[in-house]
Amino acid sequence: MALxxxxKFLVNEQLLPQASQKINMMQAYLQTDPERTIRVRIADDRAYLTIKGKMVGIARKEFEYPIPVKDARELAKLAVHSPIEKVRHYIVVxxxxxxxxxFEGINGGLVLAEIELSSEDEEISLPEWIREEVTGQVQYHNSYLAQHPYTKWK
Structure with missing residues (x-):
């Protein structure tokens, strides 16, 4: 288990530097509720089953296991909502x-940046391309976006 x-932040796309790597992702949610989410993710040629616990502050328990891509495709058919499609860019600062x-498809137009921390009180320097922090705002969780697509927000 990991913590x-x-x-999470909204970004100014015009100020983003070149990505060092890009990965195409599809995420399908098998369960979404405030206590836990269960998702299957295909990231290029790899796949994972992930279980996340309830968010406490900016932390939550996470269990992630590699699975065969073929199994991930079958599990995705069991999704309770439309899958999330996105291209993840890795930018080193x-x-x-x-x-x-x-984000693409039904969430097209949304761009979010995330940074993993080693502790909740870890200090970070925000790059110039960060616009607004949205950490803890449920509407920016991928599991929420699967149920309430960004393109349908008012």
Whole structure:
């Protein structure tokens, strides 16, 4: 088991530097409720089954296991909502890797940056391309976006 501690931000796309790596992702949620989420993710040629616990502050328990891509495709058919499609860009700033997700499909137009922390009180320097922090705002959780697509927000 791991403890996921992360902060999430909206970004100014025009100021983003070049990504060091990009990965195409599909995430399908098998369960979404405030106590836990269960998802299957295909990231290029790899797949994972992930169980996340309830968010407490900016941290939550996370269990992630590699699974065969073929199994992930079958599990995705059991999703309770439309899958999330995105391209994840990895951008290194001051020795830290930021994950910047460019959402596609029903969430097209949304761009979010995340950074993983080693503790909840860890201090970070925000790059110039950060606009607004949205950590803890449920509407920016991927599991919420599967149920309430960004393109349908008012």
């Amino acid at each position: 996921e501690i992360e902060r 001051d020795g830290r890797t930021w994950e910047v997700d460019f």
